[in-house]
Amino acid sequence: GAVVSQHPSWVICKSGTSVKIECRSLDFQATTMFWYRQFPKQSLMLMATSNEGSKATYEQGVEKDKFLINHASLTLSTLTVTSAHPEDSSFYICSASYFILDGISYNEQFFGPGTRLTVL
């Protein structure tokens, strides 16, 4: 099955620093990757949709200059939280769409294991 990895799985950083989270599709090429954020006891909130080779599309209320997304290849997307603050502490999850080459596509999303960010 489709496997998506994230690195790191958890990170603790000081306020004001930047943190980069990697999302990789391990056994398939993902033209579209998604970044979500989840606060405790709340649902997933879509932050942005990332297409390989183009700029990410951000959801309303998500600052593109604070959450930098790069989708440089079909297997890697990165999210950089710049100048992180305690309110950015959350569970960040990426997902990837899985497409089969013969034109049949599955539009389920496969999720990475998530990255727990704690900003002190």
Place this chain on the structure above:
Amino acid sequence: RKEVEQDPGPFNVPEGATVAFNCTYSNSASQSFFWYRQDCRKEPKLLMSVYSSGNEDGRFTAQLNRASQYISLLIRDSKLSDSATYLCVVNNNNDMRFGAGTRLTVKP
């Protein structure tokens, strides 16, 4: 109105019980529908897709009513391991919208 609304829960049921979750969506152009399961502090995992004709996978049955913009999930003979949060997901052109989730606890 939220794009995807679910029963707020929580549902606390004994082992062996049958439990049903409901979900409504607001975008009539939505194309595909899913139920995901999320365990505490873990990522969501696809439980099943939902097809117009309804589909069954073991103890799990999903139904879709496009006219009413309504999706359901039925779990029969619930197990302790079914305890999780169940997320209703609606997709329109790769724009996936998640419900807030319904928490299920199955007790011995």
